[in-house]
Amino acid sequence: MQFIPNILFIIALISGIGYFISNSRKLIRNIKLGYKTDNSDHKKERWKNVVRIALGQSKMVVRPVSGILHIIVYAGFLIINIEVMEIVIDGILGTHRIFSGAGILYDYLIASFEILAILVLIGVIIFWIRRNIQKIKRFWNPEMKGWPKKDANFILYFEMFLMIFFLIMNATDHQLQQIGSTHYNEAGMFPISQFITPLIDNFSETTLIIIERSAWWLHILGIIVFLNYLYFSKHLHILLAFPNVYYGKINPMGKFEILESVTKEVKLMMDPSAIPVEGEEAPAKFGASDVLDLSRIQLLNAYTCTECGRCTDVCPANQTGKKLSPRKIMMDTRDRLEEIGKNIDKNGIFIPDNKQLLDDYITREELWACTTCHACVEACPVSIDPLSIIMDMRQYLVMEQSAAPNELNIAMTNIENNGAPWPFNQMDRLNWKNEN
Amino acid sequence: MSEPLKVPTMAEFMAQGKQPEVLFWVGCAGSFDDRAKKITKAFVKLLNNARVEFAVLGTEESCTGDPAKRAGNEFLFQMQAMANIKVLNSYKIKKIVTACPHCFNTFKNEYPVLGGNYEVMHHTQFLKSLLSEGRLKVEGGKYKGKRITFHDPCYLGRANNEYEAPRFLLRKLEVELIEMKRCKSKGLCCGAGGAQMFKEPEPGDKDINIERTEEALETKPSIIAAACPFCNTMMTDGVKAKEKETDIKVMDIAEMIANADDL
Secondary structure (H helix, E strand, O other): OOOHHHHHHHHHHHHHHHHHHHHHHHHHHHHOOOEOOOOOOOHHHHHHHHHHHHHOOOOHHHOHHHHHHHHHHHHHHHHHHHHHHHHHHHHHHOOOOHHHHHOHHHHHHHHHHHHHHHHHHHHHHHHHHHHHOOOOHHHOOHHHOOHHHHHHHHHHHHHHHHHHHHHHHHHHHHHHHHOOOOOOOOOOOOOOHHHOHHHHOOOOHHHHHHHHHHHHHHHHHHHHHHHHHHHHOOOOHHHHHHHHHHOOOOOOOOOOOOOHHHHHHHHHHHOOOOOOOOOOOOOOOOOOOOHHHOEHHHHHHHHHOOOOOHHHHHOHHHHOOOOOOHHHHHHHHHHHHHHHHHHHHHHOOOOOOOOOHHHHOEOHHHHHOOOOOOHHHHHOOOOOOHHHHHHHHHHHHHHHOOOOOHHHHHHHHHHHHHOOOOOOOHHHOOHHHHOO | OOOOOOOOEHHHHHHOOOOOOEEEEOHHHHHHOHHHHHHHHHHHHHHHHOOOOEEEOHHHOOOOOHHHHHHOOHHHHHHHHHHHHHHHHHOOOOEEEEOOHHHHHHHHHHOHHHOOOOEEEEHHHHHHHHHHOOOOOOOOHHHOOOEEEEOOOOOOOOOOOOOHHHHHHHHHOOOEEOOOOOOHHHOOOOOOOOOHHHOOOOOOOOOHHHHHHHHHHHOOOOEEEEOOHHHHHHHHHHHHHOOOOOOOEEEEHHHHHHHHOOO
16 A cells, blocks of 8 residues: 555556657657758857857846846746656656755755745746736737637746645645654755744644645655646747757858759750759758748747747838738747647658648748848747748749749849849949049 | 939949959849839948949849748749849859848748859948948938937848948937837838838828837937838838938938938
């Protein structure tokens, strides 16, 4: 009988981790639906970016209030994981506070977890206020209606409850230590949860044990559930930010990809003596109309996006009331990829569903509103590049469908015929020299 | 106009068997747009004044392909690029200076893969180097102490991380530089990039250039300094829309330097 909690714990742990792994596999499979790119370059710079941007949160603090709050929650999340390790070992072995042998070091660890826990709790409450009371504009854009808004709040509630359970667990544990309950050896220092003690100091030992055990279970089960919630939420950035920053753009932002497939065709066109390589097929498609035409990095970008909206907040088109929102580009890409993933889950392979990213998710009006100013790319704290998706989709519209806005077609015809976007003769290019 | 401008072409240099120090790429706006032509001439004055041996391509110059590329027409872009590279390489061009950040970005970042490798400088960077080498002198002159704000072009600033060269020149002019709320890496676009210059904007509450002009006007400047012919047009239109054109001028930094000493 006494092993029942351990067995239940091991089952919860294994099924939680198992489900997480199976969803992670799906996620990786979906990302691999994109085409491969060579990113073996600039290793040193890429690692530097991971340290600076992902670990060091350098782009978060560009906005000091949310940046510093985020660092607190992030540090709390990372460091409190040491406590989770202890809980997991205790759960499996049936021990209690197995690390307490570390003596004074353990006291300081527990004390620091408690301080972090209260800071995280405060941080998360401020986040909730910013979102729901202060109603900061970027959290209320049209694309945030419905699930994205709920999702964001669910995550905040999760974090609040995890921290509250943690502190209740410590408070009751401490009280049980005080009254000399067996199993509850004196260990730890409780600078924060001691303030809960007055509320519980007349509780019986049994009540205290029930509360302590419940908080312990709710805390660890909450963590397991949260781990599995990630896949269904916008919150994957806590894992994917690191690879995403590693694979982020290294070149100057102004350097756009040069399409090799086009280079081949242009060379053939310009050099009449060139002979096409035998057996080489013409590229199937220029640009992107669906997520399957995007690169793996672009798809990783989409899963990494946590919908903070800093990109949309600085987008000149969005700021002046146009439909374009770089965050929506990322959300649409992710949602469409998920749709295709579910299609594959069901059918084994992707069965065309008469839908695509273009028009069914992202409208042409959004794509043509972009000024390619790179403010969104600069603003993203985790090196997502919404602009690259916009450009790929414009390429599809122009090269596959000849569907540019008419004025642009005129400008492009001018470039083609007389080497300038306006209808001036190339022979007049130096006339300015003699004009007054 | 004091002296006539000296604007030799590459073909003329070639005929004399000489190589210029730098090719001045004028760009479409600089060649054809009435406002931008003034910037071109101001820059040439400075080059003449500093005795820079430069040349232009003249009628052999063509669009770099930037607007085509940002519009999504990779074919047209690469056709333009390859044709230009052919001309540039046949003249053995090593160094290019241009007053257009879009041309600058395209040469610097997108031509190398296609076989066009040049040292590329934006005119503000080039002027900065002329000053540092003592070939060009700039002293406050008529802009000394004037309230001036600078609008960062996206393709010089964010796209290529050059925020300092234009500000260096403004400091040399001894102006009182008042930064806008959104400046440098956070600078707001003028609304012309990504081929928007050549089309009507999508429906919205406001035009981007108006938003940016309003922000510039908050600094109460006497001049809005620009470093891109397209930004210049957008900001000039913005100032006109706000009916401030009698009080506030939009000027390229090259024009300011050329005017400062009445060159």
